[in-house]
Amino acid sequence: MAEQQQQQQQQQQTQQAVAPESTISLANLKTALTNLYTEPITKPQNPWTLLTKLNRRQWLTFGAAFLGWSLDAMDYFLLTLAVPDIVTEFKKQDSWITTTAVTQAITITLLLRPVGALAFGLAGDRWGRRWPLMANVIMYSILELCSGFAPNYAVFLFIRALFGIAMGGEWGLGASLAMEAIPPECRGLFSGILQQGYAFGNLLASGLYYAIYARYPNQWRVLFYVGCFPAVLVIFIRFFVPESEAYNLQNERRAKTNSNFLRDIGVTFKAYAPRAIYCIILMSCFNFFSHGSQDLYPTYITTTLGYSSDQKAATVAISSTGAIIGGTIIGYFGQYFGRRRAIILCAFCAGCIIYPWAFSPNLPSVQVAGFFMQFFVQGAWGCVPSYLTEISPPAIRATFPGLMYNIGNMVSASSATIESAIGDKYPTINSAGKEVPNYGLTQAIFIGITVVGMIITISIGKEARNANLEPSSEVNVDPKKSTTDVFIVSSDPEAK
Numbered sequence: 001m002a003e004q005q006q007q008q009q010q011q012q013q014t015q016q017a018v019a020p021e022s023t024i025s026l027a028n029l030k031t032a033l034t035n036l037y038t039e040p041i042t043k044p045q046n047p048w049t050l051l052t053k054l055n056r057r058q059w060l061t062f063g064a065a066f067l068g069w070s071l072d073a074m075d076y077f078l079l080t081l082a083v084p085d086i087v088t089e090f091k092k093q094d095s096w097i098t099t100t101a102v103t104q105a106i107t108i109t110l111l112l113r114p115v116g117a118l119a120f121g122l123a124g125d126r127w128g129r130r131w132p133l134m135a136n137v138i139m140y141s142i143l144e145l146c147s148g149f150a151p152n153y154a155v156f157l158f159i160r161a162l163f164g165i166a167m168g169g170e171w172g173l174g175a176s177l178a179m180e181a182i183p184p185e186c187r188g189l190f191s192g193i194l195q196q197g198y199a200f201g202n203l204l205a206s207g208l209y210y211a212i213y214a215r216y217p218n219q220w221r222v223l224f225y226v227g228c229f230p231a232v233l234v235i236f237i238r239f240f241v242p243e244s245e246a247y248n249l250q251n252e253r254r255a256k257t258n259s260n261f262l263r264d265i266g267v268t269f270k271a272y273a274p275r276a277i278y279c280i281i282l283m284s285c286f287n288f289f290s291h292g293s294q295d296l297y298p299t300y301i302t303t304t305l306g307y308s309s310d311q312k313a314a315t316v317a318i319s320s321t322g323a324i325i326g327g328t329i330i331g332y333f334g335q336y337f338g339r340r341r342a343i344i345l346c347a348f349c350a351g352c353i354i355y356p357w358a359f360s361p362n363l364p365s366v367q368v369a370g371f372f373m374q375f376f377v378q379g380a381w382g383c384v385p386s387y388l389t390e391i392s393p394p395a396i397r398a399t400f401p402g403l404m405y406n407i408g409n410m411v412s413a414s415s416a417t418i419e420s421a422i423g424d425k426y427p428t429i430n431s432a433g434k435e436v437p438n439y440g441l442t443q444a445i446f447i448g449i450t451v452v453g454m455i456i457t458i459s460i461g462k463e464a465r466n467a468n469l470e471p472s473s474e475v476n477v478d479p480k481k482s483t484t485d486v487f488i489v490s491s492d493p494e495a496k
Contacts, residue, residue: 073201113168120169124398148224172402192331283408331382
């Protein structure tokens with residue numbers, strides 16, 4: 001009898017520690033929409049002051065997370081830049097291979113990212129953030145090298161599928177490690193910078209593509225040989241990056257409550273099911289937003305518009321620069337203006353850019369439109385690391401953000417394939433009188449639909465700016481009192 005009472009008490013303590021979730025209701029929807037325009041706007045702090053608030057430990061931790069995500073993204077974007085040359089080589093072996101077939105390698109990479117997010121995320125929640133992150137970096141570096149040695153299309157597709165698993169594991173580990181270390185008032189700025197590791201990776205890929213193709217024209221395999229160098233990051237993480245303090249506190253909480261990792265997982269996923277559903281829908285919109293505007297765009301520049309490889313690399317680099325600037329600026333102002341408001345503003349502005357982005361008549365206008373499109377696309381993304389981390393259950397913070405993000409990736413995995421298939425089916429005539437795929441129109445329609453869905457979805461969510469990310473066994477949330485807040489249950493009194 002005493003043993004049974006002890007087990008019940010342990011379960012209650014575990015449920016309190018992971019903060020039970022309420023159910024979705026119309027009242028909560030009304031509250032979310034009301035808060036969208038009533039949430040306070042605070043005065044921005046000097047960015048330089050925020051930069052100086054980080055100590056050496058926090059800078060090293062953030063640097064590792066940023067580099068891990070940047071180099072992971074670089075390895076991914078090398079494929080998007082090399083699609084035409086990969087098609088040319090593999091088509092000599094199998095005549096049926098087209099651009100759509102090769103873009104399936106992009107699709108399968110995105111489809112399998114949730115597998116990596118779940119596997120590496122659970123490892124990060126169970127054994128800490130550092131060692132799973134090191135294993136992840138080694139894995140995606142080796143697979144990038146193997147991609148360059150693929151003898152045929154089938155093997156290449158298989159290797160990219162494994163690469164998708166590796167790529168899926170990095171973001172959740174890196175984001176949780178970084179956001180847990182950053183002071184709450186600095187999260188907006190550093191969230192924007194961290195997420196632009198993705199755009200920075202695109203910029204690195206463009207630079208690498210330009211440098212290698214200048215010496216080895218059309219030699220796409222060399223891109224993947226060189227793309228394995230991120231493995232050296234493991235040395236930096238091993239010797240200079242400390243373990244997450246939040247993870248250490250989580251272990252202490254489990255010891256005090258006689259809980260364990262598996263019990264936390266079961267209780268948490270059950271309690272936070274409504275929040276997970278919402279986050280999956282939201283991140284699906286976000287990933288349609290980014291992949292729909294990025295993955296096929298390099299191919300569109302050369303195939304539809306007829307520009308050279310050098311012009312393509314320059315255009316992608318300009319777009320990536322816009323992304324880095326936009327993500328950093330919007331991430332910073334989202335801390336004060338409100339993350340949801342910032343995301344809605346960026347989605348609306350991106351919608352206004354669609355026509356010049358897809359139908360500009362010359363290269364300079366294409367590059368200007370590309371800069372501003374990615375400024376707003378990645379401006380919205382700049383709010384995501386802090387937004388997802390702040391609403392994540394403490395017990396599975398290494399798993400939840402990455403898993404939600406990458407399930408959204410899985411849903412949007414076919415973005416490039418859909419765009420290329422429709423563009424191939426309904427060709428247009430270019431300025432030289434040649435029939436080419438109409439990738440401009442398909443991308444424009446795709447992004448237009450995505451913008452509308454994204455604005456609606458983020459409008460009905462909630463946010464928890466400055467939420468306390470340190471787990472505590474003292475959290476005691478009454479489910480009856482949490483019904484006005486579907487997606488956020490926080491012990492931080494400043495969480496809105």
